[in-house]
Amino acid sequence: MTAPRTWLITGVSRGLGRALAEAALARGDTVVGTTRSGTADLAPGSGILHILPFELADAGAVASMVARAFSLAGHIDVLVNNAGYTLLGALEDASDAEVERLFSVNVFAPLRVIRAALPRLRAQGRGHIVNITSVQGRDPSAGVGVYAASKSAMDALTQALALEIEPLGLRATAVAPGGLRTEFLSDRSVDRSSGSSVAAYPSVGAALDRFRTVSGQQAGDPHRAAAAIIAIVDAKEPPRRLLLGSDAIDRARRSVEDAEAERARWETLSRSTDVPEAGDA
Numbered sequence: 001m002t003a004p005r006t007w008l009i010t011g012v013s014r015g016l017g018r019a020l021a022e023a024a025l026a027r028g029d030t031v032v033g034t035t036r037s038g039t040a041d042l043a044p045g046s047g048i049l050h051i052l053p054f055e056l057a058d059a060g061a062v063a064s065m066v067a068r069a070f071s072l073a074g075h076i077d078v079l080v081n082n083a084g085y086t087l088l089g090a091l092e093d094a095s096d097a098e099v100e101r102l103f104s105v106n107v108f109a110p111l112r113v114i115r116a117a118l119p120r121l122r123a124q125g126r127g128h129i130v131n132i133t134s135v136q137g138r139d140p141s142a143g144v145g146v147y148a149a150s151k152s153a154m155d156a157l158t159q160a161l162a163l164e165i166e167p168l169g170l171r172a173t174a175v176a177p178g179g180l181r182t183e184f185l186s187d188r189s190v191d192r193s194s195g196s197s198v199a200a201y202p203s204v205g206a207a208l209d210r211f212r213t214v215s216g217q218q219a220g221d222p223h224r225a226a227a228a229i230i231a232i233v234d235a236k237e238p239p240r241r242l243l244l245g246s247d248a249i250d251r252a253r254r255s256v257e258d259a260e261a262e263r264a265r266w267e268t269l270s271r272s273t274d275v276p277e278a279g280d281a
């Protein structure tokens, strides 16, 4: 068992964020958790719990939330950008407002939180930033393209962040779950595109049926996912990317294999765009 840690976790009202907060508190850690209301029915157990109000779509709320979290806890060992949601429907049907809101919550808010936290983490000389992405960011499905794009953006951002902060003693990991048995695919959590072209897209209709069927039946256990996140935070050499769940492993592997096969098939054309060196035919 390691020494008690301090966490800042967004979205501890339910789902993975709540499971992670519970697991950290059970270890005797300090958790600063955020919820939209600023309240949560979480018991601190042997840990210390602070709840701060935070609506991720409110760009102006980030700086004060992060400042307050650091002042309440004294320092933050682990920042977990967890809160997020999905937008279901055909890409054609997503309005500007729907896309902008999803990117505000899933990308711009965590990026703002990271930017606000970094000067303090640099001053501490330690800290681990964990961004909850998704296997959808590595292997996108029809019917969920805007969400997949947001998670892919967070994956790339996390990899670049890791390169920037590792020399300073800080860490960053993109954690990409497969399906987790939370309310994520329920009507309480999902947004649906407002357009009406879904009947024109059989692939989208099939995907939406699949999401409906899988809701509540996902293979991933949020409590086990929380334990896995704690394991990488405990690790001496944590990964920059971590998949969670057998479904995530299978999809990510297939996606890499497909990408490699396509790369090989088109390699000659891909290489043909270099400026010819003197002497080349």
Ligand SMILES: NC(=O)c1ccc[n+]([C@@H]2O[C@H](COP(=O)([O-])OP(=O)(O)OC[C@H]3O[C@@H](n4cnc5c(N)ncnc54)[C@H](OP(=O)(O)O)[C@@H]3O)[C@@H](O)[C@H]2O)c1
Pocket (backbone or CB within 6 Å): 010, 011, 012, 013, 014, 015, 016, 017, 035, 036, 054, 055, 056, 057, 081, 082, 083, 084, 085, 086, 105, 132, 133, 134, 135, 176, 177, 178, 179, 180, 181, 182, 183, 184, 185, 189, 218
């Ligand atoms: N479940 C899955 O299958 C799955 C798979 C891959 C990745 N993920 C990712 O895992 C993370 C957690 O999802 P979950 O499965 O725990 O889903 P969930 O049960 O729907 O919980 C989502 C959490 O995010 C919060 N949230 C959503 N929008 C917010 C906003 N605008 N402002 C503040 N808080 C907001 C919710 O707060 P409220 O209670 O106030 O709504 C809730 O605490 C997300 O980033 C999700 O993309 C989930």
